[in-house]
Amino acid sequence: MPEKYHIHTKPVPPRLPRIGKHGIVDWREDCARCHNCVKKACVYDRYRQEAQYIRTLEYSDFLFFECMGCLSCVQNCTKNLLCLTINSEYEKLGNRYWTPEIIHSTWQQAETASVPVSGAGYRGKFAGHGFDAMWTDMSEIVRPTRDGIHGREYISTSVDIGKKPSYLNFENNGGAVQLPAIIDIPMPLIIDMNPPAYGRPCLEPYIIQAAAQTGLIALVDSGKWAAIDGDSRLQPIEQYLPHIAFHLNPDAPELPRAALAGTKLVEIPDGEKALDTMAAIKAQFPGMIVSVRVPLEKGGTERAVALADAGAEVIHVVADLNGDEIGVDNPRFIKDMIRAIHKALIKGGRRDEVTLIAGGGIALPEHMAKALLCGADLVSSFLPFMIALECRLCKSCRPGQICPARIESISFEYGTGRVRNLIAAWHLQLIELMGAMGMREARRLRGDVGRAMFFEELEEDIFGKIFGTRKRT
Ligand code: SF4
């Protein structure tokens, strides 16, 4: 049996004061001086930590906002003196899709490499936009895979990238013809390039190092080759090349042959000549897998299917950062576009012959599992790895503006440690999800909508007969 996939981690504390959601306020005037003060009973020990923080205050503009919001102290104070406050800085984090909750939980995961704990239970809605309109079905009898979560059985999170034949072909009564090359990666995730709106921080060194430590692959714009090759922290560069997939930017200088030869996967932008370019690369580098990047704009889903019909082996479809179809008035969400492509590929009898990578809006590990259930083979994402470095997704990610997360000054150890920890936390949560669904193989998640429930479908089934089909606005 191959060695079990395990990521070695250690905690990497934040450099800056955390921007938590809750602070605790008390009014000492009426304090009864109980012998059993609720503050001493805080399960997270926050009051003692707050006192310590105030004694060693480095940033006078940051208050202590690390309360977990369990409300235990508020409910149990005999004089009702305590109340929780909401931190206004917290509410300013991110945007409507990359919510403060997502950013905060990503920080926690990057620090601890473990499954985040909210401390306050789930008090949100049970359905919403995007991936929140989809639930995974955890009603299986899951004993065997619960064992997997605790390490007694193995849950495999590996997936393949590359073309797989739909059937075995035997020529002249001999053995099966040679199978095309595939890449086996230990998690259904590749790390994408900086999106243009967040192109300011140069995170490649940390991301490439973390990808090498975790066995994953990072997509890197070929225009950044000179910077990577010249980075003393990434030497010898040859050992990192298997964990890099260059996106061949047509405006960048050509890559040296040795750099390309060391990689296993390369990406090209879509265009009229995409398949000719793919054939030329494969002729030069037999065994190289070529992915075509298709933006999910108007006609993007149809284009992805047409490329598969024409022989593309890997298609990387990318929606906008919030997972929406790009540049259309009534955009579809990434999960619906993945389902449309997956179904069309099945209909055309080509599903196994192409690997579908889906990016855009993948913000949480549950999104990775849900995208697979919709029909992707694996996902790509970038912003969570930038958030791992205490980025707040502010609106000033441009040269000349001050980065509130001071990302330019992070150390190599901190940067790689936080990215690696986040990958490990996503891996743990994928195993948790798969265990709860009764699944032992990430490859089997692909398109298994029987393990998922969709809000629109349930609503149509239950209420459609009474009120008619909901109109999309
Ligand atoms: S609300 Fe809970 S976590 Fe916060 S200070 Fe009170 S007991 Fe501690």
Ligand code: SF4
């Ligand atoms: S905190 Fe703002 S400026 Fe800094 S990396 Fe994040 S988005 Fe960019």
